[in-house]
Amino acid sequence: MRKGEETRNRILDVAEAAVLQKGFGGTSIEELIVETGITKSGFFYHFKDKNELAKALLNRYIENDERIYDEIFSRARDLMDDPLQSFLLGLKLLSELVADLPNGHPGCLVATVCYYERLFDREIQETNRNAVLAWRRRFGRMFREIMAVYTPREPVDVDQLADMVSSVLEGGIVLSKTLKEPNTLAEQVLMLRIFVRMLFLPAIESPLVAVRHDQIYGTVRSGGL
Amino acid sequence: MRKGEETRNRILDVAEAAVLQKGFGGTSIEELIVETGITKSGFFYHFKDKNELAKALLNRYIENDERIYDEIFSRARDLMDDPLQSFLLGLKLLSELVADLPNGHPGCLVATVCYYERLFDREIQETNRNAVLAWRRRFGRMFREIMAVYTPREPVDVDQLADMVSSVLEGGIVLSKTLKEPNTLAEQVLMLRIFVRMLFLPAIESPLVAVRHDQIYGTVRSGGL
DNA sequence: AGAAAACTGTACCGCGGGTACAGGAGGGGA
DNA sequence: TCCCCTCCTGTACCCGCGGTACAGTTTTCT
Structure with a gap:
């Protein structure tokens, strides 16, 4: 039970990185099982198809x-x-x-x-x-x-x-x-x-700025208004 | 020569719509030739592979x-x-x-x-x-x-x-x-x-708003400053 | 008319997704 | 101790798809 979760998460880790780089269509189950060090059957034991993988991943x-x-x-x-x-x-x-x-x-x-x-x-x-x-x-x-x-x-x-x-x-x-x-x-x-x-x-600095309105607006106004 | 351009563009139109919906990996050349009404050979006459298609598309x-x-x-x-x-x-x-x-x-x-x-x-x-x-x-x-x-x-x-x-x-x-x-x-x-x-x-309305600074700031200040 | 462009048709390869099962290791409970 | 359940491995096979190869045909421009 515990072991299964761990493998599953390892697959998801590998899959997430791959999918973010190549998209779902660009990520092959083959590469996932190679990098995870699991067999194809092992993969399909955890996820019945790619859609299920995507669901878990998301x-x-x-x-x-x-x-x-x-x-x-x-x-x-x-x-x-x-x-x-x-x-x-x-x-x-x-x-x-x-x-x-x-x-x-x-x-x-x-x-x-x-x-x-x-x-x-x-x-x-x-x-x-x-x-x-x-x-x-x-x-x-x-x-x-x-x-x-x-x-x-x-x-x-x-x-x-x-x-x-x-x-x-x-x-x-x-x-x-x-x-x-x-x-x-x-x-x-x-x-x-x-x-x-x-x-x-x-204004720009802090919530205590009220006292400086004129100065700040002076700057802005001199800038082109 | 002109005809070729037209077909090419038709392929690109179909491909663009498909790719935006399903990504490159999710878009098969098969479906593109079906929808374009061209043969596989015809497709590869215009684009030597998927990468070339992507290049043209982009x-x-x-x-x-x-x-x-x-x-x-x-x-x-x-x-x-x-x-x-x-x-x-x-x-x-x-x-x-x-x-x-x-x-x-x-x-x-x-x-x-x-x-x-x-x-x-x-x-x-x-x-x-x-x-x-x-x-x-x-x-x-x-x-x-x-x-x-x-x-x-x-x-x-x-x-x-x-x-x-x-x-x-x-x-x-x-x-x-x-x-x-x-x-x-x-x-x-x-x-x-x-x-x-x-x-x-x-301020909010127009560049002529300078006269209303006090009013606007008054509102803000009464709001919690 | 002739050449080049723009295809079609056919046949084939390898990879990847997916299915189907049979079987094995290992731990946990009766 | 035995059995069962989880968690896998191994093998074999199917099909769709990307891609190649190449021969032949139609269309278009000159």
């Missing part, structure tokens, strides 16, 4: 993903009481996390599935959809807390704002991978942070 | 993509003289364009290649990288023009800001496709527009 990925967000933002929440400041800190921590990945972000399975959709069954597509909706709810919840305290400088829809977080992450991963510039993703997260800060805070 | 996609951006932003430039206003209009036009796609955005080949990389040769990976760099240069050029007139509210790196446009587009496509919500992409583009406007303009 579910595990999403769970792990959720866990990471939970950790980061709850840690940020422990350090900062203000919802905005805690969210901004969370983004900072997130940018550091992705910056520290040795070979850059390996890729997002949700995006992989998205660009492979038609070959999977409804269930996988639904799982994927729900993962994105969970992000929307997660970040939406955080933005609602923020909006209970801060009024946004511009009228924005909370869900769309929440989706912006997912967009920048997904897009940043694509850019980072394509450019082979590992730090691009972290930079994009920090750009998003600037967006959020700018949306809810009146 | 190049054509990128060219078309560039053409669309050229059109949109040059049209915006004709209507607005101010670089910021013209860029903001361009984003508006872009959001309308993607909102009008009947079944939502079909997907971005650059992202597809990004999530399939290892199975292609260096040349394709370089082409893909250059496409993203071209976006960076394009939007970077536009932001530099803007910055010659406007001072950003927060210090930002031009390249990172330019990448933000690509990120939101790529990410928005992933979200839109995964959620099966065609309008999500358009909404994300408009969120990006809000970001850019907020970054370079002092």
